[in-house]
Amino acid sequence: MKTPAPTQQDQTYARLRQWLTVGQFLPGERLKIHAIADKLGVGVMPVRAALQRLAAEGALVNVPHAGMTVPKLSLAEFDDVLQTRLLLEGEAAERGAHRLDAAGLEALLALEQHMCNALAAHDAKAYLYANELFHLRLYQAAASPTLMALIETVWLKVGPLSNKLFEVSASLRVINEAHGDAVMALQAKDSAGVRRAIEKDLFVAGQFLRPFCGG
Known part of the structure; x- marks a missing residue:
């Protein structure tokens, strides 16, 4: 049909x-x-x-x-969302690493470079779009529509806060490091390492965003 x-x-x-x-x-x-x-x-x-x-x-x-x-997250709500993301996205990253093909790896390498370039240009919009595509492609490789739907629902809650990363100069020096770790782990076929890199990415970004949440 x-x-x-x-x-x-x-x-x-x-x-x-x-x-x-x-x-x-x-x-x-x-x-x-x-x-x-x-x-x-x-x-x-x-x-x-x-x-x-x-x-x-x-x-x-x-x-x-x-x-x-657009709602504002309280600190408790943000922490709950972050813990949920660590569980869901860590699992999707590890599963995706097992199934990612050569073309998928090349796409992630290119996106990681796009993020580097966007940070150098202080282009928040370009960075966030490339970041979304990086995570999306990796997670979609897991071939789990249910897991992907849950992740996208959680993204809706935290997405509006993501621009705040660019208001903290210290974040710009480190927020792309975990993506580099992820692609190196992918090249080494280390799926557990990919999971750790994505969890690191979420956790580090979360620490910079927490101060922007309500009480």
Whole structure:
């Protein structure tokens, strides 16, 4: 049976979901329907429906008299999300390392270099997009749709906070190190080493982001 083509509403939802994941919207930011519709070149109805769908997933909150807003994580919520990410993404990284082919490894090597270049240029947007693709490709190699769906749901909660990494100069010297460790472990066919590198990446970034959370 042929898969139905995605509707405009589906496409709008997917785009907004990715923007949240890579930190294009900030914690506490109010999302303006007409501005988003203009940016995407769509009507307000698909945007409104997509925002309601994201709110149902907990990625947005409907604040009285303010509309759809990106939630701010408390410290306890952030720590809970981080621990969940360590469990899910560590597992996906190790499984993905077992199954990654030569083309997949080359793609990760290129993405790691893109991240290096983005850091040198202090380009937060380019870094975060390359970072998402790096993790996505590695985890997708695990061939577990269930695990991937859980990871993407957790990403929605922490994505808006990720831009804050670029407000801490100390983070810029170390946040890409674990990706280098991961590709070296992949080249050595050390799947446990890949898991450790990804867990290190999440933990180190988490320590820089924790101070930006609420009480």
